[in-house]
Amino acid sequence: MTPSPSRAKRTMKHTEKLYDNDAYATSFSATVLEITPIKISETCSDVYDLVLDKTLFFPEAGGQTSDKGIISPESDSNAIFEVIHTSIENDIIHHTISAHTTSELHPGDIVSGEINFELRYNNMQQHTGEHIFSGIVHKIYGYDNVGFHLSEDIVTMDYNGEFTKHQISELEICANEAIVACHPITCYYPSDKELENIDYRCKKELTGPIRIVHIDDIDDCACCAPHTKNTSEVGLLKIVGYERYKGGSRFTIVCGTRALKDYRVKQKICTNASSVLSVPYTELEEAVSSLLKERNELRQKLHNMNMTEISQTAEKSSKRFLIIDTDDDGAVRNGVNILMEKSDTPCGIFFGNDKDGYRFILGHKNGDARELITRLKESFECRGGGKPQMVQGQVFTSYDDLNKFTDNLS
Numbered sequence: 001m002t003p004s005p006s007r008a009k010r011t012m013k014h015t016e017k018l019y020d021n022d023a024y025a026t027s028f029s030a031t032v033l034e035i036t037p038i039k040i041s042e043t044c045s046d047v048y049d050l051v052l053d054k055t056l057f058f059p060e061a062g063g064q065t066s067d068k069g070i071i072s073p074e075s076d077s078n079a080i081f082e083v084i085h086t087s088i089e090n091d092i093i094h095h096t097i098s099a100h101t102t103s104e105l106h107p108g109d110i111v112s113g114e115i116n117f118e119l120r121y122n123n124m125q126q127h128t129g130e131h132i133f134s135g136i137v138h139k140i141y142g143y144d145n146v147g148f149h150l151s152e153d154i155v156t157m158d159y160n161g162e163f164t165k166h167q168i169s170e171l172e173i174c175a176n177e178a179i180v181a182c183h184p185i186t187c188y189y190p191s192d193k194e195l196e197n198i199d200y201r202c203k204k205e206l207t208g209p210i211r212i213v214h215i216d217d218i219d220d221c222a223c224c225a226p227h228t229k230n231t232s233e234v235g236l237l238k239i240v241g242y243e244r245y246k247g248g249s250r251f252t253i254v255c256g257t258r259a260l261k262d263y264r265v266k267q268k269i270c271t272n273a274s275s276v277l278s279v280p281y282t283e284l285e286e287a288v289s290s291l292l293k294e295r296n297e298l299r300q301k302l303h304n305m306n307m308t309e310i311s312q313t314a315e316k317s318s319k320r321f322l323i324i325d326t327d328d329d330g331a332v333r334n335g336v337n338i339l340m341e342k343s344d345t346p347c348g349i350f351f352g353n354d355k356d357g358y359r360f361i362l363g364h365k366n367g368d369a370r371e372l373i374t375r376l377k378e379s380f381e382c383r384g385g386g387k388p389q390m391v392q393g394q395v396f397t398s399y400d401d402l403n404k405f406t407d408n409l410s
């Protein structure tokens, strides 16, 4: 493959954006202007930067990820170049293509391209949903959309204002009413004079011709991306997240097929949880709260039992060091206090099991318990620390070896 002239030598002014006129077109023909190797590898596919005279591939811009798809030379339609990313620089669109063929592309070749329309349409639904929502937010509250991110799994929208729970719920209802109303959506380049009379939303200072996305009486916004031709095609807009963000707020939404996918996941979770808990899904919240309450009560009961058992063991034991299978720190600490009251010499409790290691709380009423950690470290993998009177940490060894060690300490 012959590298093309460098970008600096290029004389073309811009790439013709075919998606501007028809967001629903899926295939096109174009002429190769430049083809530049980016990575040639023995092990993975060769990757090139391809510039065409025109394209349907929407580049990553304005917070939206790019279109993907395939390109083939018209002379050999079986030769596939995968378009893995598209970007725009100085109004020229660059396709990053990965070669799945031994065929080559050269400047002057005619190619046919096909975009992944499932991905494109999904993006159109999310992006149009954002316009509807931001238009309504702007009309009702006067807040601006100051950030937008649309990737293959997330849509976030940032506003320079915050909302109450009630307002969030009302906004979602308003947006879905606008979707159902099937408002027409038009994208056009108004003249400078026309533009003066349009009150449009815009995130940044724009240069060059301004493309307006007009949604009936809902919204006018400067935007370069493909949108659906009416609001109904958005299908459904669901807010799935809201947080305070940089002095304003951030919404996470799903629209159209993503909303359906989200509903399916949540429906499955609800159905499974309902089945496990044997309650209708409408009673799930109550059932989970009651389970949590029950669990906390049982934990408290268990803790009380541990306190009694470990206290009694500590009181009755003739040993100064105990090894107990429990994870109840509170009960262990209480047991160590009892051992310390009984003895002026070092004492303490190791608790846990061979698999996860043994945690310990050790004390020395009239000496320095930290010496015990030094001795543990001489024999085992051990970490820990504390004050002279009491130390805590973890040691990794077996019950038998730990037992021998504590017998020698005693």
Ligand SMILES: [Zn+2]
Binding pocket: 127, 131, 213, 221, 222, 223, 224, 225
């Ligand atoms: Zn837009």
